[in-house]
Amino acid sequence: MSDTIFQIRQLKKHYEINLGLFKKPKIIKAVDSISFEVKKGEILSIVGESGCGKSTTAKMILKIEEPTGGEILFEGADITKLSGSDLVAYRKKVQIIFQDPYSSLNPRWKVGRIIAEPLALNSDMSKGEIKERVLYLMERVGMLPEWYDRYPHQFSGGQRQRIGIARALALNPEIIICDEPVSALDVSIQAQVLNLLLDLQEEFNLTYIFISHDLSVVNHISDRIIVMYYGKIVEMKPAEALFQNPEHDYTQKLLSAIPKIDL
Amino acid sequence: MNLIEVKNLKTYFFSDEGEVNKAVNNVSFEIPQGKTVCIVGESGSGKSITAMSIMQLIDHPGRIVGGEIILEESNLLKLSDAQMRKVRGRDVAMIFQEPMTSLNPSYTVGYQIDEALRLHHKELNKQQRFDKVVEALDLVGIPDPKEKYGEYPFKLSGGQRQRVMIAIAMACEPKLLIADEPTTALDVTIQAQVLDLMKKLQDETGTSILFITHDLAVVYQIADEVVVMYRGHIVEKASAKELFENPKHPYTKALLNSIPKPGVTPRKSRLDTVDDTVDYLSFPKEIR
Amino acid sequence: MRDFIKQYKKNKSAVLGFFIVVLLIFMAIFAPWIAPHLPADQDLVHRLTPPMWEEGGLHQFFLGTDDFGRDLFSRIIYGARISLMVGAISVGMSLSFGLTMGMLAAYFGGKVDLFIMRIVDIMLSIPAILLAIVVVSILGPSLTNAMIAIGIVGIPTYARVVRASVLTEREKEYVIASRINGSSNMRLMFKVILPNAATPIIVQSTMGFASAVLEAAGLSFLGLGAQPPTPEWGAMLSDSLQFITTAPWMIFYPGLAIFLTVLGFNLMGDGLMDVLDPKLKDK
Numbered sequence: 001m002s003d004t005i006f007q008i009r010q011l012k013k014h015y016e017i018n019l020g021l022f023k024k025p026k027i028i029k030a031v032d033s034i035s036f037e038v039k040k041g042e043i044l045s046i047v048g049e050s051g052c053g054k055s056t057t058a059k060m061i062l063k064i065e066e067p068t069g070g071e072i073l074f075e076g077a078d079i080t081k082l083s084g085s086d087l088v089a090y091r092k093k094v095q096i097i098f099q100d101p102y103s104s105l106n107p108r109w110k111v112g113r114i115i116a117e118p119l120a121l122n123s124d125m126s127k128g129e130i131k132e133r134v135l136y137l138m139e140r141v142g143m144l145p146e147w148y149d150r151y152p153h154q155f156s157g158g159q160r161q162r163i164g165i166a167r168a169l170a171l172n173p174e175i176i177i178c179d180e181p182v183s184a185l186d187v188s189i190q191a192q193v194l195n196l197l198l199d200l201q202e203e204f205n206l207t208y209i210f211i212s213h214d215l216s217v218v219n220h221i222s223d224r225i226i227v228m229y230y231g232k233i234v235e236m237k238p239a240e241a242l243f244q245n246p247e248h249d250y251t252q253k254l255l256s257a258i259p260k261i262d263l
Numbered sequence: 264m265n266l267i268e269v270k271n272l273k274t275y276f277f278s279d280e281g282e283v284n285k286a287v288n289n290v291s292f293e294i295p296q297g298k299t300v301c302i303v304g305e306s307g308s309g310k311s312i313t314a315m316s317i318m319q320l321i322d323h324p325g326r327i328v329g330g331e332i333i334l335e336e337s338n339l340l341k342l343s344d345a346q347m348r349k350v351r352g353r354d355v356a357m358i359f360q361e362p363m364t365s366l367n368p369s370y371t372v373g374y375q376i377d378e379a380l381r382l383h384h385k386e387l388n389k390q391q392r393f394d395k396v397v398e399a400l401d402l403v404g405i406p407d408p409k410e411k412y413g414e415y416p417f418k419l420s421g422g423q424r425q426r427v428m429i430a431i432a433m434a435c436e437p438k439l440l441i442a443d444e445p446t447t448a449l450d451v452t453i454q455a456q457v458l459d460l461m462k463k464l465q466d467e468t469g470t471s472i473l474f475i476t477h478d479l480a481v482v483y484q485i486a487d488e489v490v491v492m493y494r495g496h497i498v499e500k501a502s503a504k505e506l507f508e509n510p511k512h513p514y515t516k517a518l519l520n521s522i523p524k525p526g527v528t529p530r531k532s533r534l535d536t537v538d539d540t541v542d543y544l545s546f547p548k549e550i551r
Numbered sequence: 552m553r554d555f556i557k558q559y560k561k562n563k564s565a566v567l568g569f570f571i572v573v574l575l576i577f578m579a580i581f582a583p584w585i586a587p588h589l590p591a592d593q594d595l596v597h598r599l600t601p602p603m604w605e606e607g608g609l610h611q612f613f614l615g616t617d618d619f620g621r622d623l624f625s626r627i628i629y630g631a632r633i634s635l636m637v638g639a640i641s642v643g644m645s646l647s648f649g650l651t652m653g654m655l656a657a658y659f660g661g662k663v664d665l666f667i668m669r670i671v672d673i674m675l676s677i678p679a680i681l682l683a684i685v686v687v688s689i690l691g692p693s694l695t696n697a698m699i700a701i702g703i704v705g706i707p708t709y710a711r712v713v714r715a716s717v718l719t720e721r722e723k724e725y726v727i728a729s730r731i732n733g734s735s736n737m738r739l740m741f742k743v744i745l746p747n748a749a750t751p752i753i754v755q756s757t758m759g760f761a762s763a764v765l766e767a768a769g770l771s772f773l774g775l776g777a778q779p780p781t782p783e784w785g786a787m788l789s790d791s792l793q794f795i796t797t798a799p800w801m802i803f804y805p806g807l808a809i810f811l812t813v814l815g816f817n818l819m820g821d822g823l824m825d826v827l828d829p830k831l832k833d834k
Contacts, residue, residue: 049450050421062731091733104724108746114725118732157306167728186305187477188537191521195533213451216480220523221531243525257455259480261507261524279561 005175005207006038006061011070013056013231030056032231033070038175038209043201045210045218045239047254048228054211057228058177061209062096063087088122095173099180101160105152111138111163112148118170137166141196158189165196175207182217194221215258219243227251266438266471267294267317272330274309274316279324286312286325288495294439294488299465299472301482301503303518304492305537310475313492314441317473318357319347334438353383356432360444362424366416372427373412376400379434399430404460422453426460433464440464443475458485479522483507491515493543501551511549513541558826565822571815578631586625587611590782594620599798615800617791619780623801626782627808633783634812637698637767638760644702646756649709656710657717658740668714671707679704683766687775694767694783697776701766705759712755716748750827757820761813768809784809 013031031053038044046054059065061072063079072079074090082090095118098104105114115134119125125133135145141162152160161181168176178197182190198221201208212218218225218239225242227235227250234248246252274287287309294300302310316327319339332339339350359365367375376396380387387395393412400408403426416424425445432440442461446454462485465472476482482489486503491514499512510516520535528534537543559565578585598620601608608615614623656667674682686700720726721744729743768785770776777783779790784805791801 049452064727064731088733091731096728096731098724098728100724104728106725106729106743106747117729117734121733187479187518188305188521191534191536194523195536198531198533215451216523216525219525219530220528220534239530253452257452259455259458259478259484261480261483261519261522 003040004037005040007073009035009071012068014068029231034233040207042223043208043221044224045222046226047218052228053231054228058179058211092171093174095168096177097164097168097181099183101157104164110149115166137169141166157185161193178208178210180212264296265293266296268333270331273328274312275328276325285495290497292490294471294473297469298487299485300488301474301486302490303482305477308492309495310492311443314443314475353435354437355439356437357441358428358432358445360447362421366424368416372414376431376434379431383435399434403430421449425457439471441473499549513546514543562822564818568815568818572819575631578628579635582628586628588622588625590626590629591780602800614804617801630782630784634764638763640698641701641763642756642759645705645709649706650713653710653713654717654740657714671710674707692775694777697767697770701763712751716751717744720744720747754820754824757816761816764812
């Protein structure tokens with residue numbers, strides 16, 4: 001399987017809740033032994049409602065959280081064991097776009113610095129080279145060069161998401177984890193950002209792991225969809241097949257609950 | 264028969280530097296008795312401010328500068344504070360988007376519903392009120408209503424809290440329920456339940472609903488009449504059926520096109536978007 | 552920045568506070584040029600002279616003299632230097648230790664947090680003045696030791712303020728973004744989080760200045776701070792107690808100086824809080 005870049009096997013994340021001195025702690029299985037693969041160049045969506053474990057899974061892939069069990073293999077190597085230059089290399093290849101355009105950008109930094117940070121920390125580029133790349137990225141995501149010296153609070157939600165996208169592209173990653181990137185945006189801005197993400201995917205041959213609760217959006221852009229419920233994968237299928245023929249009860253319930261416009 | 268007629272409503276916001284933000288700029292529409300009217304628009308369209316204006320909850324630096332809001336013969340904008348307070352909660356009730364913050368965390372659920380009754384139905388005694396609260400909780404689908412009376416909001420889920428909000432709103436059997444994005448913060452399956460609940464309540468009590476949202480798909484589910492707002496103006500107004508089958512205004516069309524419709528929109532196609540360079544207000548308003 | 556100034560100007564009392572502080576700084580810097588006499592110069596012939604406008608007052612002693620014939624006005628002006636120094640050094644000390652402790656506690660959480668905050672709790676459980684007195688008694692009465700004492704006593708407040716502020720920011724996505732990109736802990740703490748957690752710290756420091764001045768005056772009043780002939784306002788009060796009926800100006804004007812200084816910093820701190828806080832709320 002040469003085009004499989006991620007192999008996730010029996011991934012687990014458990015949290016312990018301390019109920020007091022004399023009771024056994026309660027265990028919450030945020031992610032309950034899930035397994036799946038991610039292929040190069042695909043858009044794989046993980047869909048589910050709040051608490052299903054999709055965000056936690058993303059965090060483990062990004063090494064923001066440590067798994068309680070299981071493996072995450074990236075190009076064959078276990079990412080939990082990465083360190084030093086391998087870790088840096090991993091970081092360069094796997095990036096993230098966050099959900100909240102308001103809290104995902106440092107309010108005290110200028111836009112230029114925000115986008116430049118990954119480069120400043122992980123590359124040998126000179127200041128001038130970094131600035132050039134930042135301006136290029138800004139243009140690519142539809143931002144004006146004047147915005148380089150502005151602060152995040154001067155921009156709208158959609159524009160801030162673009163800043164976040166530019167930052168994610170800075171190190172020329174192969175995989176981008178999109179954690180509900182359009183959920184906080186107005187409908188028409190959503191469309192613009194989705195279009196941008198699709199364009200960028202084609203141009204840079206990116207692989208997306210797209211986390212969302214919005215099935216209409218997910219159906220529109222995904223190759224394959226994983227449905228999660230209470231920490232488990234209940235269904236995993238190509239997008240078309242999932243919508244035509246949902247097998248699991250929960251998937252069916254989810255699909256029927258989406259307000260749709262059928263004309 | 265129209266329950267509410269909004270005529271030429273203007274609500275402006277005045278900044279210290281003398282700038283005026285015409286948040287609601289000459290807006291007119293009707294809310295028929297027993298029907299659901301949806302105001303749909305994006306951020307900055309003025310939809311929420313319109314709702315707040317009807318409830319007269321507009322504070323400095325905003326002010327209602329013109330127009331009329333007629334509720335069964337009387338113009339709400341001409342009422343005194345005391346009179347308006349009687350209207351709020353009893354004739355017109357409102358529920359909000361964030362169920363986490365719109366309930367008072369320090370008081371039990373039952374107390375908060377009871378409060379609404381105490382304010383507007385002074386003729387009821389304690390026991391009668393208790394029964395009504397339990398009835399309200401049951402009506403909105405909260406299981407074990409008698410036990411839930413004494414629960415604090417933090418123990419309930421988002422969907423349950425929203426139901427409690429609806430219970431508080433419906434406790435006094437208002438003529439109009441204003442719902443400002445009540446399901447936006449909820450999971451899709453919970454959203455479906457809450458929308459069903461609202462429809463059911465409308466059928467049972469005949470309450471009119473003014474539903475504010477940015478989600479056209481939700482509008483499709485529940486609206487009888489639709490008002491599309493853009494930058495403080497109404498750009499299209501029609502019955503729900505007409506709007507979706509035959510949208511006339513370019514902004515409405517652009518909004519509809521920017522939503523991917525499963526099965527219809529080709530997968531991975533680039534969606535049409537609302538064009539930033541177009542001045543949608545230059546097109547004639549489509550009022551039907 | 553311009554926005555900030557404009558917002559700040561709206562609050563009249565805050566502007567007043569600002570001017571008082573500026574006046575204070577001016578007095579401190581230009582003391583040798585403004586003060587008609589040196590603070591330690593005695594003129595025994597003219598001891599206990601009332602202020603210029605009163606009966607028996609002399610124009611060369613604007614606010615009168617004390618029991619050693621030293622010009623009150625000059626001593627008050629030179630006193631500004633001392634008060635500012637006290638404020639700056641004590642706050643500086645409380646801030647550096649408090650900031651480090653609060654930041655480490657909030658950032659690392661867990662056992663580190665527990666350990667540091669327990670120390671803070673212990674410090675807080677002892678009344679400030681009492682602790683200051685104990686410290687000074689151990690180190691010996693002097694202005695320097697008073698400053699150290701006040702500095703130590705102020706640490707827990709800053710630790711708490713910093714901790715609360717950092718805890719809020721730590722969970723935000725922009726911090727996670729920087730961490731993912733390989734930011735080291737130090738960098739995260741001081742370059743990423745701190746600029747965003749600064750507001751309450753700035754406000755606290757401004758008001759802390761005021762309490763430092765007050766505490767120093769208190770300690771000097773008790774004889775534990777500035778020693779004669781240092782023109783520290785609190786010491787001046789203490790020395791003048793016996794003359795309260797015969798030469799009330801000796802108490803009144805230093806007292807007024809303390810009052811105005813504390814007022815000035817508090818008003819400024821209040822004003823800063825009003826301006827900085829709502830502005831930083833996005834959405």
